[in-house]
Amino acid sequence: MAFQTPVTVQDVLSGIHEKRYLLPAIQREFVWGPDQIRQLLDSLMRGYPIGSFLFWEVQAGTASDYVFYDFLTDFHERDHPFASKATVPAGRPTVAILDGQQRLTALNIAVYGSHAEKKKYAWWNSPDAFPKKRLFLNLLEDPDHGDLSLRYDLRFLTDQEAKPADGEPDKWFRVGDVFSLGDAGPALMKTLATRGIDLNETGAYNRLYELFEALRVKQPINYYLEGSQDADKVLDIFVRVNSGGTTLSYSDLLLSMATNQWEDHDAREEVRALVQELNTGGSREFSFSKDVVLKTALMVAGVDLRFRVSNFTRENMQKVEAAWGTTRAALLRAATLLSRLGLSTRSLTAHSVVIPVAYFLASKKLDDAYLDSTATADDRARLQAWIIRSLMKRGIWGSGLDTTLTRIRQAIDAHEGGTFPVRSVQAEMAAIGKSLEFEATEVDELLELKYGGQRTFPVLAMLYPGLDLSKVFHEDHVFPRSRFTRKRLAEAGVPTQQLDAFMDAVDRLPNLQLLQGLANVEKQAVLPAAWLDQAFTTPDKKAAYVEQNDLGVLPDDVTGFMDFYEVRKGLLRGRLQKRLGVRELPEAPTR
Numbered sequence: 001m002a003f004q005t006p007v008t009v010q011d012v013l014s015g016i017h018e019k020r021y022l023l024p025a026i027q028r029e030f031v032w033g034p035d036q037i038r039q040l041l042d043s044l045m046r047g048y049p050i051g052s053f054l055f056w057e058v059q060a061g062t063a064s065d066y067v068f069y070d071f072l073t074d075f076h077e078r079d080h081p082f083a084s085k086a087t088v089p090a091g092r093p094t095v096a097i098l099d100g101q102q103r104l105t106a107l108n109i110a111v112y113g114s115h116a117e118k119k120k121y122a123w124w125n126s127p128d129a130f131p132k133k134r135l136f137l138n139l140l141e142d143p144d145h146g147d148l149s150l151r152y153d154l155r156f157l158t159d160q161e162a163k164p165a166d167g168e169p170d171k172w173f174r175v176g177d178v179f180s181l182g183d184a185g186p187a188l189m190k191t192l193a194t195r196g197i198d199l200n201e202t203g204a205y206n207r208l209y210e211l212f213e214a215l216r217v218k219q220p221i222n223y224y225l226e227g228s229q230d231a232d233k234v235l236d237i238f239v240r241v242n243s244g245g246t247t248l249s250y251s252d253l254l255l256s257m258a259t260n261q262w263e264d265h266d267a268r269e270e271v272r273a274l275v276q277e278l279n280t281g282g283s284r285e286f287s288f289s290k291d292v293v294l295k296t297a298l299m300v301a302g303v304d305l306r307f308r309v310s311n312f313t314r315e316n317m318q319k320v321e322a323a324w325g326t327t328r329a330a331l332l333r334a335a336t337l338l339s340r341l342g343l344s345t346r347s348l349t350a351h352s353v354v355i356p357v358a359y360f361l362a363s364k365k366l367d368d369a370y371l372d373s374t375a376t377a378d379d380r381a382r383l384q385a386w387i388i389r390s391l392m393k394r395g396i397w398g399s400g401l402d403t404t405l406t407r408i409r410q411a412i413d414a415h416e417g418g419t420f421p422v423r424s425v426q427a428e429m430a431a432i433g434k435s436l437e438f439e440a441t442e443v444d445e446l447l448e449l450k451y452g453g454q455r456t457f458p459v460l461a462m463l464y465p466g467l468d469l470s471k472v473f474h475e476d477h478v479f480p481r482s483r484f485t486r487k488r489l490a491e492a493g494v495p496t497q498q499l500d501a502f503m504d505a506v507d508r509l510p511n512l513q514l515l516q517g518l519a520n521v522e523k524q525a526v527l528p529a530a531w532l533d534q535a536f537t538t539p540d541k542k543a544a545y546v547e548q549n550d551l552g553v554l555p556d557d558v559t560g561f562m563d564f565y566e567v568r569k570g571l572l573r574g575r576l577q578k579r580l581g582v583r584e585l586p587e588a589p590t591r
Helices: 009-017 034-045 101-112 175-180 186-194 202-217 231-241 250-261 267-280 290-301 314-322 324-340 351-363 368-372 374-392 401-414 422-431 440-446 456-463 486-492 496-505 517-523 528-535 539-548 558-580
Strands: 021-024 052-058 074-076 094-099 114-116 134-138 154-157 172-174 222-226 473-477 512-516
Touching (some): 009 021, 009 101, 009 202, 034 101, 034 154, 052 231, 094 101, 094 231, 101 134, 114 134, 134 175, 134 202, 172 175, 175 202, 186 202, 250 267, 267 324, 290 351, 314 324, 324 351, 351 374, 351 401, 374 422, 374 456, 401 422, 440 558, 456 473, 456 512, 456 558, 486 558, 496 558, 528 539
Parallel strands (some): 021 094, 052 222, 074 114
Antiparallel strands (some): 134 172, 473 512
């Protein structure tokens, strides 16, 4: 491996479009944002070094053993965020990029392509949520001081945004058009003239000339060329050179190796598609990662769960591929089960909980009937209670995850029948310091949880197991939060010395409940006593709701809030202790 003669940006981008340069499957997806692309172009125009590159010369006989991808040209955050698989003609060698993919993709998008990311506050499925933008250089002006420390005003703009106003010079030059210019000098002057720019404006000429030189004349692409055809050596080089920056995760590596070793499926595209379906399919809204999917795949395949290179053997990958259909179906059912518990991206405190649930469904060969049948309702309730309990307890799905999952897998495998072995699973977890038993002090801590906290929804779900959480439920303030400003509380008659206590308590668990979405919208800022009178047509229905939600005696105005808060806190403490099987601490003996 040695340094080669440097080349221009134009040379390497031409090679990309002639498909002489490709991306090996071990590369991650493109992750750079528009600002990083702008900074890279600014560095090139200023003559700054942009780092070295590492290319792998893949001989024709070796190329057929691997999967390669093309470079992204037109990035679209929703419709086209990933590179497409490349076709390497039989008998043709290629050059794979081992280090420098992000930079070269950024240059390709900047010069030949476009970038479309979702507008702030736009709906994901809106047709105009992802405006197509290309990179332009402002020929007349420098950027505002401090803008990413750029010297040149480089911006991603829509074609409409780049159009000059009537009577104004055409100052926005699309970066990619520099390749259509003739030789420097006369061609640049002609370009400025056709844009209505004063030829005495030396700043405009200099900016265009710097862009021309950066992309067509200078040779900033310094690269090593690795010629070995030993896959293990190349993989080791790849891991080492990618150990800095955005570190290559072992899930990326596993996915890449699986892509090369699976025979009937494309591992990368299968996992991508499953992640998307898990997160957005049906009424679900989660943010599961590739790591979760791949860890589940290892668990279902019955192989070592650790993300280590030594585990990514061809034999293990064949087991993972053979079980892929089962893994996929089980994960989708597990996600459905979690969503029916009312869990989502915001309220699911640990994504890893889906892994043992999916393994249970897969290993016991349980289909959709398990999710819906009345015959399995009791077991579903036990499984769901275990899920909620594990999300309420600190530290269950953090460190030591592989050991935890391995012990859970052993407990499920040892259990005969199609039910979830709660006791065995909890015993295995307790043996490694992951007990799901709660102490009275932990219950007191749970009562201090705040609105919107990660564990708040699971605790409320544990408190009121009779709710049909497959419907949309919101965390709701019993006493509306909007009334708890200093001004409004003082106007309502709350003493000044109590304002801080009122404002601190309003967001805590004793003032929270789960309320169906529509009811929550209708309730808005109405005080609870008045809302109950509006919401329930008979005294019996009102009394039942009050009892079911531990509301006690509701005062008619805000001044009685703290009395209500303390009474309900005690009621919730008793309910939680009963639900969690917590024994009361003995009182200290009196002397």
